[in-house]
Amino acid sequence: PAIHYGLIASANRVINDASARNHAANYGVLCFEMEAAGVMNRFPCLVVRGICDYSDSHKNKRWQGYAAMAAAAYTKDLL
Numbered sequence: 264p265a266i267h268y269g270l271i272a273s274a275n276r277v278i279n280d281a282s283a284r285n286h287a288a289n290y291g292v293l294c295f296e297m298e299a300a301g302v303m304n305r306f307p308c309l310v311v312r313g314i315c316d317y318s319d320s321h322k323n324k325r326w327q328g329y330a331a332m333a334a335a336a337y338t339k340d341l342l
Contacts (some may be wrong), residue, residue: 266337269293271312273300281319294318311338 270292278284278295287295295318299310313330316322 267293267314271296271299271310273297273303275300277322278318279320279322281317284318311341 270290272278272287272292272295274295274297277297284295294312294314296310296312299308299312302308303310311334313327313332313334315324315326315330
């Protein structure tokens with residue numbers, strides 16, 4: 264796993280369109296998420312994400328468990 268620091272775009276839907284991903288990357292966006300935005304509107308917090316795909320047509324859940332484990336391990340060390 265690798266740790267990346269940078270902009271995370273938040274949406275109210277799953278992004279699986281490579282052209283949308285590439286457009287956002289032009290503005291420095293590293294990844295997308297869809298769970299934390301609602302929480303952050305009410306409660307400022309740090310978000311640690313496990314990223315498991317490239318938000319394109321090849322999106323699947325193959326690496327989801329591993330990404331979650333890596334994020335949990337990092338969060339444990341951070342705390």
